[in-house]
Every structure is written in structure tokens, then in C-alpha cells.
Amino acid sequence: MASDDATGPVAIPAGSLIEPPMAMALNVHSSPGVYALLLGAGISIASGVKTGWGVVQDIVGKVAAVRDPDNPDARAESMADPEKWWEANTNEPLGYSALLAAAAPKPASRQAMLAEYFEPEEGQDDSKGPTAAHRAIAQLVKRGSIRVILTTNFDRLAERALQEVGISPQVVSRPEQIKGMKPLAHSQVTVIKLHGDYADLEQRNTVDELENYPDELQELLERVLDEYGLIVCGWSADWDRALVRAVEGTRSRRYPLFWSQYGRFSDAARVLTAQHDAVVIDGRSADELFTDLVRRVEALDRLTTTPITRDVAVVQLKRALPDPLRRIELFDLVDQAVTQIADRSTPEHKPVYVPSTAWADTFGSNVRGYRADSDILLHLLANGVFHDDGTHDHVWQRAVERLVRLRDTTPGTSSSYLEELRHVPALLATWTIGIASVLSRREELLATALYRPEWTVPHSGHPRRGPAWYLNPVRVLNADGLHDMHQAENGNKFRYPQSNWMKDTLREPFRLVEPSDVAYREACARFEFLASMIAMDTDKPAFANPWAGEFFLDSTWGYEGNGLASVIETELADTWPLLRAGAFGGQLPRAQKALTSLSEWRGQYGRTW
Template sequence: MENESVVGTVAVPARGLIEPAMAMALNVHSSPGVYALLLGAGVSIASGVKTGWGVVQDIVGQIAAVRDPDNPDARSEAMADPETWWEAATSEPLGYSALLAAAAPMPASRQAMLARYFEPEEGQDDSKGPTAAHRAIAQLVKRGSVRVILTTNFDRLTERALQEVGISPQVVSRPDQIKGIKPLTHSQVTVIKLHGDYADLEQRNTVDELDTYPDELQQLLNRVLDEYGLIVCGWSADWDKALVQAVEGTRSRRYPLFWSQYGRFSDAAKALTAQHDAVVIDGKNADELFTDLVRRIEALDRLTTAPITRDVAVVQLKRALPDPLRRIELFDLVDQAVTQITDPATAEHKPVSSPPGAWADTFGSNVRGYRADSEVLLHLLATGVFHDDGVHDRVWQRAVEQLLRLRDTTPSPFHEALEILRHLPALLATWTIGVAAVLSRREELLASTLYRPEWAVSHSGHSRLGPAWSLNPLRVLDTGSLHDMHHLRGGGKCIYPQSNWLKDTLREPFQLVEPSDTAYQAACARFEFLTSMVAMDNSSDFRAVPWSGEFFLDSFWGYDGHGLAATIEAELTDTWPLLRAGAFGGELSRAQKSLAALTEWKAKHGRGW
């Protein structure tokens, strides 16, 4: 195997002011691929999988029970000291191979005996599965933070967690495999099972078997310990003499050693940590250690990673959307796009007050700023909702929920039109989701998009209302100020400036999914119409206000039994998608009443109200 070295900029492990867990995160983040993991039995304990020694004890106990069936204590006595019992019964030292040969001499029976200790039972897929620690480790591998994993465990939980996120690990469980492996730096991840795999007869488990390693394995282990930093978790150092000696024999470490200790700290562990001046992380179990590490590294990512560009984000979305294994990646992608909006949405960057006479300019500046900040998210929503089949609807809705919170606190002093404008990103997102749902013929999505999430001004005593009411464009976008910043091409004023501006500013994100301007405009009008029907579905007359939209124009609404209004009236049956999804309380009569109220509003108020 060719010699390759691991290089990288390494942070110095901190002492004093910086907590050990923080120091580990800083080091791992600054040096991707430099740190190897050493995982012991403590990593798998939460899964319900027995340790290798636990399997030996159990099998010896079973053999003792069938050997002496009249003795009810035979099993417990043998399990208390398996090695002594075995030598007394067989005149031979206890070894894993000899034990399995005695208990299950044929390969098929041996595999069946071992599988029940390590694989989920039939009908219980969630048993003996990867823990939160294993899944966090898989995320560290996926992001390139970890490329080598040493483990004393027989189970395949690490491999299964890696496969769940689409990674096929290079696994070494026998010395004869080492010669043909890829160089460690050329493999996405290499899992080195120091004591073997549960299905191999070459497992090392008893005290004698753990006294030394085969030469090939010893050389590979020494190389990892020399060339990589090390994060130890779940390993007591009590029984693995060969591994203890290997760590002891490592020359002055090139990179720091982090040792996570939960529970009793053995004398051997104390000696190793003292010898290598290790950073000890005390009081965290494996799940807590690795999930916390991922969380801290992601926080550092947000500080150092440039915002993702619009086109790259859409490409990543299209790759992740149909792949169930990449659902977290899609979630993070949308979440990052939301952060690009919320982070700069401060009073410093988007003022909510201004000098007398200047607030209209501030309004225009804020509108343009919110729209620019929302660019990536709007493209993700237009493409994602259009191509989704409903699997990720909660992700789209969560984006609106996060944006609504921009008004959860009330700054002081503030100008009302500028303060309410903080809901513009949520309005843009809701409009985009709604129009995409109409274009993709998934209008049942509107039943959740327009009713949830609910929002009300904090400590106001007002009822919490869904986006159909809280995000009415007539309220979010001040009409006079919008007239000042948005004109028709000839310079005239729009009849419905909010509707016209929203339709124009959101045209570009829909170019990829609907190139036809006519189809896009029709979808916008239909979304406005349906949203206004929902808005009219309110027992309080002062809240039953439609969205001021161009759908009111005869060119969309229609007349003489033709057009959008007549089309929707004809659709109103018990099987209408919005009703089946829960809109209007699922009651046809309520939907019909809302349509009648909307029609009456149009007749009463006419154009340009």
C-alpha cells in the first residue's frame, strides 16, 4: 500500500477559556479529514446490540444450560466467568472460533445464531438500528470531516448509518483484506474493524485474542495513530491490550487526541490521556458527543461559507428532491436560503423608522432589499413545489413559518408601514408556493398554505390567523408607497399595484417551470381568486377582505357565464381538492358562501378599491 500523508491546517487544542467540546469542533472544522474516530462498545449501547463479549457470555451460558439442564443456575454461573467455565468444561482456552464451532458447527447455523444478536428482529425494523451517534458520524463523513473510523465493535451499525446517507464505506474486518484496500486518503471513508465483524470467525474477543494483532493489522493501526488526529468515544481501554499498547507506542502525536469519557474512567484510560496530553470531554454519552459536534461544526460553516448562489441551489434541489436519502440535504438547503433573508432583516439593514418625509424612500429601499435577499429561496420554492409530490410540503411551509417570525418582536420607534413590511418575505414565499401549486395542479396544498402557519402580533390579544389573512398584500404593501416605486410602462398607475408588482417581481423564478407568460398570469389570477375565497371565509366581517388582485379584472374574472369565476363555481363539488384537503372546514356550503361573498364584494367595490 503506497504511502500517503494527511495534511491540513490544524488548530491548537484550547485550554482554559474554551471548553473541550468547543476545542474539538474548532479542530475538526479547521482540518477536514485529519481526525480519525476510535469507537468502542459505548457507541452502540443505546441500540440494544450486545457487545462482542456480551455475545460470548450469552453463548457460553446457553451451552452451559443445555449441558446441565437439571441445574437452574448453570447459565448464570457460566456467564459470571465464561473463560474459567469453558476451560473446566473443555480443557481448552476460550476462543471465539472454538466457541462458535461448538455451538453452531455449520456456516448457515452459525450465521443464524449471530444474526439475532446484531440484526433487527422480523417485523421490528427499528430495533438494533443505528443510534443518533452513528447517524451523526455518517453526517461527519458525508461532509468530509472524517475519513477513517477505527472500531472495536462487531456490529454493522456504522456501516448501516453510512449507507442510509448514500455512502458505501471501505470496510476492513480481516487482515487479508488490507493489502487490496484503496489508500486511506483516496477512500471517502474506511471503517477498520479491529476485532473483526460478527459474521467472521476471525473475531478477537477473549483476553488472549485481544493480546496481540496480526502484523498487517498492527501496521495499518500504527499508521492511522501516527498520521491522524484521534477522537476516542465509548472505549474503556480495560480489555484491549493490543490496542492500548498501540496507542501507548505512538510517537509524539502530530495531531491532538480528544477523549470522550462517560462514566468510570479506567486506569488505562487515565494513563493514555496523560501520556498524550489528551483533551478530555467528560460527561457526554456517544449520542450527545457526536450530535453536539455536528451542530457546532454546522454553526462554524455558517460563519465561513459564502451564501449559496441561486443557480447552484436550484441544481442541488433538483438532485435532492427525488432522493429520500437526501431529505436532510434539501431541508438544509431551504433553511440556508431562509437564513439569507432573516440574518440581514435587522433594523440596521431594513429600518422600521425614518426621518419625517423620508420614509417613502426607506420603504422602496426595504422592498428592493427584501426581494433581493429572497432570490434564492423563491427559486427553490418555485422549482421545489412544482416538482414535489407532497413529500416535502412541510419544508415549504416551515420556510413561511420562519419568515413570519420576523414580526414576532416590535421595535421602537417604528413607522407602521415599514414595520408591517417585515412580512414581505413571507408574502413572497406564500405567493410563490401558491402559484407553483396551481401550475402543478396540486391545489390541495393551498389548504395548508393559506390556513397555516397562524400568526398574530405578540401580546396584542388578537386572534392568530393564517396567511390568507395575515399576509394580505393590501396590508403588507402600502398602496401609496408602492405607486411611487412601481409604475406601468407608460408611467401610469396600476389599478391593483400589489398584485401587479407581485406578479412582475415573481415572474423570473417561474421561468424554468412555466415559460409561457399567459399560463403564468392565469395561474397568478387563479391563486389570487382562491386565496380571496379563503380570506372571505371568516365570521368577522372586518377580517373578511379579499386580496386586492388583478383577478378582479373582467379579462380574468369573466362575464356572461364565462371566465375564471364561472370555472371555479362549476368546480365546487364535494370532491374539490381544496375541500378534500380541509379548506373551508371541508364543507361545500362554506366554499359556496365564500364565493358568493367574493362576487358580492366585486359588485359593490368595483375596480381599484
């Protein structure tokens, strides 16, 4: 990073304890809202959107092609030096306004011509969209780190990325807008488009157009450069003479200047960085720079935020649950608990492959680790689902959806039994939602919790199915592994180790919801029964596997018309809550058939399982 040029930019030496990206993150985190961004064409390269000059070149090429249709080289020749070609053929200087006025004189035709350069193509929403850098910047704005964005780009990628996260930016693209704009300090974010918007005929594009800014824009720019720290990315300083002079004219900086450079470092950039003792971050693309900045700032957040305790989290949830004005607070509370689990679910924390001699110990360690990491979430789900009236069902469901995706990535070399444990948090969450639904007499929620989200092992080619199939405890938790880590008091093995462990490990989150151990275990048995019925509702025999558990025991299942099986058989009717909510396709015969299949499975396998 160090430069041999005495007049070159100040750079923190390679190997220094605090490297440039670290210094930038520390400054941005400690001074929220103090740093402005200056973004050039380099930030939009990955989107496929042309720069303003690139649009001018392309349109000149098209004009040349239609002017001389018999010359196959007309387009390439004109694009090599658009200004020279334009002056030679029109007797007037090339400018964005003059070019569009000639090529598309009416507003409608002008919009249509420009749209192909800046808007996604029909049916291809991902084309010409915000890049990872734009989305990272939107996250920085959302958390209050950035409030002013200067950009030389004509595109609307920054605005689109902000809108994706629910932010409506104040956009200034014409000088006359400045007088009526909200003060910078009062706006969540202001995007100042120094060269205009792509649909605006007042764009500044050519060298002559970039020589001076209108007085109002010049004054606003000087204010930002004087009052804010600056992070420069994707700007070469080669052509924008008015902007270069404005940065040069800022003699005393209140806050540091960080300059990210990817590729050639222009002479103008060297002069500016040297003048302002800029910290140069070299060799990083815009995507790398801003996604890394977000990651580092969030790491600092975690250091300055006191970890929320389980009991405090439950108290906050109960306060937010009935208050529609605190719905975002409730959402964030649950979402943060899921994020904590996800952060601890990487192979570095929960190995997916170990030598066979260490397998049993690693299995037990991983299972206990997943349970400990999930503790806050499980208490939130137990209390939240029980006390909710359905208003926040999407929040509980989103938690499971995020946890299910922990197995979307391919970990490389792995033991299947350890790799499958990555679904333990999703299983714990689904089981908790299920028990809370039974206890609160909201069993219709199971029609969602056991059918959505659909999932299958990545790249397996298997059909996608619901949690009733892929979160079956028998699939997720290896029996031999559980026998080693979870034994009966007399040292014997449980007949249904997964069922027994799930009931035991999830008792604590339900203490406030259901003090009675008997009532709790009855709810567990009923949930296992209903989950098993849904799992049997398939026309593929290979997938018809119940959540084989202790509800199969005679003491629970019953006999001679008594017990849980008889109770559920009696309940089956068109008005059954699960049917009304869409389980079994809403068809009573399918539910009855599933119950029959479950009974037959128990008769054949239940006693020897």
C-alpha cells in the first residue's frame, strides 16, 4: 500500500495493525451520518448499465450506422471518436441534449430510447439491477451510517436499492430542485446527482459540459465537501473538471478522506489524495469495498450492543405482541435471534466432518450446541405463538424459513449424520410452534408450519416437500448418536430417542406457557400424532414415514376405543381446523386415509422401532 512517490497519496503501510478498510469502518461506525459518499461510474460496472458517456458513444454509433447504412464500419469509426465525428457531420459540438434532440426529439421517443440503457429488459428483472455495492450502501443508509450520496452517474441504481429496503431517498438531479429540498440533516438520505438523471435533458456529459456546475449545485457541493467526511469509490477524476476543482478547493477537512481505487490511479486522483492526506484503499472493487464495510460495521455493532438475555427478550416480546405500532420491534427481536443461530451454524462452529473415532463426541457436541444457540428463539416462539391471535404468524414462519436455509449451502466433505444436524434449529423451532399451537388451540397453524416452506437437498433432484417430511426427527437426528448422548436414568436406551429428547429439551421454553408437565407431554403427543398424519399423506410410499415417537405407546395411543388415536378419529369432520386451514388438501377422505395409514404403520413397525 505504501507509495514511493513523495507527492503521492498517504497510505497506511501493508502489515500495519490498522489497515485502510479497518480505519474506514472504525470512523464510519464512530461517526454515524458524518460521512458522505462520492460514487463514480465504477460502482455500476457490475450491473451492466452503461456510463453516461457510454450511452453517448452508443447513440452516436447508431446515428452513424443509419446515416451511412452501406458502410459496415460506420458505427465503429464514429464510436472511436464520437465528438470528432459529430462535429464533422453536424457542424455543432456534441452534447447530451443536442444528441437526444436530434435522435429522439419527442419526450416519449426519448424515454423509449434511453430506457434500453438503464431499465431492466422485459421479463429479465435481474438485468441492469442494483449491484452488491448498491445494496450494501442501502444497508449503511438504513442503519444511519450514511446520509448523503454524491454521484456522477445517470442511473437510478442507488435509488432502487434504497427503495428495496423501504427508504424513499430525497433525490436532487437539477439545480432548481435545491432551493426546495429538505435540509441534509433532516433527510434520511439525499442522493445528489451531480451530472443529472438519465431521463433529464440537462445532463452534463461531455468535457465542456463538465467544466462548470450551475451556481446552486456548486454551492451545495461545496457545503457537503466542507461539512462531511468523504468516501470516494469508482471515480477516476479524469473528466469531471468542475468536481475536481471543488474537491481541490476544500482546503481544510474536518474528517478524513477515504479513497477506494480499483485499477489505474489517474494523475488527478493522485494530486487530490495527496492534497488531503487521503487514506487509499487499493485493489478492491465497489462490491468488495461496501460489502466488507457493512460486515465490519456490524461486527462493531455487536461489540457495543449488550447481548439481550432470554428473559428480557420474552418480556420485550410480550410488550410488543399486542401493540400494532411495535410490529417491527417484534419482527426484529425474532429475526435477531435467528441471526445469532445462523452465525453459529457454520462448519467452523459445528463441524460436518470428523474422523470416525471422534464422531460420537462431535454429534453430541453439535446437538447440544444447536440447542443452546436456539434457546432465546425457542422461548420467543413458545410465548409468541401461544399468546398470538394469528397476527404475527408470518414472523414465526419466517424464522423457520431462515433456519431451513442453513442446509442450502454445500459444506464439501461431510458426514451425512453431522450435515443433517444443520436442520436441528429448524426442527426445534417447528416443534415449538407445533406445541404452542396445540396448547393455544390454534391447530390450524399446523397447516402452514408442516407444509411450508418446501425444501429438498440441493442438487439432489428429489421433489420439494414440506417440513412434515424433511424435518422428521428420525431423519434429522441419528438414533445411534442420540442413544450415546441421551440415555434413560437406568442406562437403558429409549425406544424413541428423538421423541424423548425433543420433549425433554423443549420443556423449559414452555414453563411460563404451561406449568403442568402432564398437559405439556399430552400436547407433545398430540403434535407428534398430527405431524405423523400429515407425513403419511403422500402417494409416494417411500416418503410415508411418521414422526415415530412415544405417542405410539399403548399408554398414549390407547386401545379398545380409548386414547389419543380414538380422540382424533372422532374429531375428523369437514369442520376440523386443520382441514379448514388447507391440510390434506382440505379433503376429509385424505385425512381419514392418512390416519388409517398411520395405524397400519404402527401395527407393522411401531413395537419394533
